[in-house]
Amino acid sequence: MSLIIGCPLGQVREHHAEIGSTNDRALAWAREGAPHGALVTADAQTAGRGRLGRVWASPPGGLYASVVLRPDARAGFGAIGLAVGLGLREGLARWLPQTSLKWPNDLLCGGRKLGGVLCEARWYAGAADIVAGFGINVEQRELPPGLTATSVAIELSDGTCPSRQEVLEAALQGLEGVLAGFFNGGFAAIRGRYQAHSAVLGQRVRVGEDTLEAVGFDDDGALRVRSGAGTRRVEAGDVWLVDDFN
Ligand code: BT5
Numbered sequence: 001m002s003l004i005i006g007c008p009l010g011q012v013r014e015h016h017a018e019i020g021s022t023n024d025r026a027l028a029w030a031r032e033g034a035p036h037g038a039l040v041t042a043d044a045q046t047a048g049r050g051r052l053g054r055v056w057a058s059p060p061g062g063l064y065a066s067v068v069l070r071p072d073a074r075a076g077f078g079a080i081g082l083a084v085g086l087g088l089r090e091g092l093a094r095w096l097p098q099t100s101l102k103w104p105n106d107l108l109c110g111g112r113k114l115g116g117v118l119c120e121a122r123w124y125a126g127a128a129d130i131v132a133g134f135g136i137n138v139e140q141r142e143l144p145p146g147l148t149a150t151s152v153a154i155e156l157s158d159g160t161c162p163s164r165q166e167v168l169e170a171a172l173q174g175l176e177g178v179l180a181g182f183f184n185g186g187f188a189a190i191r192g193r194y195q196a197h198s199a200v201l202g203q204r205v206r207v208g209e210d211t212l213e214a215v216g217f218d219d220d221g222a223l224r225v226r227s228g229a230g231t232r233r234v235e236a237g238d239v240w241l242v243d244d245f246n
Contacts (some may be wrong), residue, residue, distance in 0.1 A: 002073040004024075005219065006178060008009060008037060008221050009037040009039060009067050009172045009175055009176055010037060010039040010067070010168075010169075010172050011035075011037055012034065012035055012037065012038045012039065013038075013039045013041070014029070014038075014039070014040050014042075015041045015042070015043075016040070016041070016043070017042070017043050017044070018042060018043065018044045018045070018046060019040075019042040019044075019045055019046070019064075019133075020045065020047040020202075021045055021048055021049050021129075022036075022040040022041060022042050022045065022046050022064050022065060022066040022133060023049060023066045023118055023120055023133035024047075025040045025066070025119060026038070026039075026040045026066035026067070026068050026131040027122065027129070027131050028132070029068065030045055030068045030070075030122070030129040030131060031122070034068045035070070035154040036069060036070040036071075036201050037067065037068065037069075038067070038068040038070065039065060039066070039067050039068075039172075040065065040066045041063070041064060041065045041066075041168065042058075042064045042065075043060050043064075044058055044059055044062075044064070045058035045061045045064050046058075046236075047130075048064060048135060049118060050116060050118060050135075051105065051118060052141050056116065056118075056135050056145070057144045057147065057149075058135065058138065061137075061138060061139035061140040061145075061151075061153075061164075062135055062137050062139075062140060062151075063134075063135065063136040063138050063164045063167055063168055063171070064133075064135050065108050065133070065135075065168060065171070066080050066131050066132065066133040066134075066214065067080075067131070067132045067172075067175070068129065068130070068131055069129075069130040069131070069132055069179070070127070070128075070129060070130070071128065071130070071183045072127070077113075077121060077130060077223055078220050078235075079182070079186070079187035079220060079221025080119045080121075080130060080132065081104055081105045081117045081118075081119045081132075081146070081181070082101070082103070082104060082105075082187060082190075082194060082217075082221045083178050083179055083180075083182035083187070083190060084105075084117045084119060084132045084134060084175060085104075085105055085107060085117050085241065086101060086174075086178045086190060086193060086194050086197070087174040087175035087176070087177065087179060088107060088134055088136065088174060088175065089101055089107060089117060089171035089176035089197055090176070090177060090178060090193075091167070091171035091172070091174025091175070092107070092114075092136070092152075092167070092170065092171070092174070093146055093150070093174075093175055094162075094170060095152060095156060095162055095167075096109055096114070096152065096155055096156070098110070099114060099197070100197050100198065100199035101137070101197050101198050101199060102192060102199040102200060102241070103198065103200050103214070103223050103239060104221075104223075104236075104238075105117040105118070105216075106199075106230060107136070107151050108199050109155050110150060110155070110242035111137065111148070111241075112149055112150035113137075113147070113149045113150070114136060114137055114149075114150050114151065114152070114155070115134060115135055115136035115137065116134065116135055117130065117132070117133070117134050118133040118134070119132050119133065119143070120133070132175070133207055134171070136167060136171070137149060137151035137152065137154075138151060138152045138153065138161070138162075138163075138164045139151065139152070139153050139154075139160070139161060139163075140153065140154075140163065141153055141154065142148070152167065167221070178190055178193070186219060186220075187205075187217070187219060187220060188219045189219055191219075194217065195216075195217065196213075198217075199241065200214040200223070200241065201214055201215075201217075202214065202215075203241055203242070204241070204242040205225065205239040205240060205241055205242060206239060206240040206241075206242055207225060207234055207237075207239050211242055212225035212226060212227045213225060213226045213227075214239070215231060218233060220235075222234060222235045223238075223239065
C-alpha cells in the first residue's frame with residue numbers, strides 16, 4: 001500500500017457554524033472531487049452520527065471534524081478507525097497523556113468517553129474515498145445527562161484547556177503521523193503503538209453474553225479474546241469493560 005505521503009491534512013478546509021453532520025458534508029464533497037486531506041469542521045452539529053445509527057451529541061464547545069482520505073491502495077481498510085483513534089490520541093497526549101483507546105473507536109479519559117471516531121468509505125474502480133470523522137469534547141463543562149462522558153476542560157480542571165483550534169491542529173498532526181504508517185503497513189505497522197494505549201488489553205470484556213479476556217489484536221485490527229475454550233476473534237460491534245458494570 002502507499003499513501004499520498006507528505007500531503008498534509010487540512011490544506012483545504014471548510015468550516016460551518018452549524019451543520020447536520022460533517023461526515024455527510026465530507027462524503028458529498030469527496031463525491032464532488034475533494035482532494036486528499038480536505039477537512040470539514042463545525043461548531044455544532046444538528047444530526048451528529050455515531051455508529052449503528054447512534055447519535056453523537058454535538059453542542060457548541062466540542063470539536064466536530066471530518067477528513068477526506070484518498071489512499072492509493074487496493075487492500076482493506078478495516079482497521080482505519082483504530083488508526084484514526086490512535087492518531088487523535090497522539091495529538092491529545094500533550095494535554096492528556098492518560099487518554100486511552102477502547103476498541104473499536106472510543107477515546108477514554110478516566111473511564112469516560114472523551115471522543116469517538118466514525119469512518120465511512122465509498123469504493124469505486126479499486127480505489128476508495130474514505131471519510132474519517134471524529135468528535136472530541138473540548139470546552140464543554142457539562143455534557144448531556146445520561147452519558148458517561150468527559151471533556152478536555154473537565155479533565156484539565158486547572159483551567160489550562162486548549163482551544164478547539166489547538167486541539168484540531170494537534171489532532172491533524174497526530175493523524176498524519178499514524179496514517180502514514182497505517183497506509184503503508186496496515187494495522188500491524190501501528191499495533192505496538194496502539195496496544196500501548198489500549199483500554200481493553202488484558203482486561204475482562206463483555207462480548208454479547210460472554211465475559212472474556214482481551215488478549216491482543218490481529219493484523220486486521222480484530223480483537224482477540226480468550227475464554228476457557230481458547231481464543232477467538234471479535235471483528236465488529238462493541239465490547240464493554242466488565243469493570244464498567246461494577
Ligand atoms: C462514536 O460512535 O463514538 C462516533 C462518533 C463520531 C462523531 C463525529 S463528530 C464529526 C463526525 N460527524 C458525524 O456526524 N459524526 C462524526 P458510537 O461508538 O456509536 O458512540 C455513540 C455513543 O456515544 C452514543 O450512543 C452515546 O452513548 C455516546 N455519546 C454520544 N455523544 C457523546 C458525546 N458528545 N460525548 C461522549 N459520548 C457521547
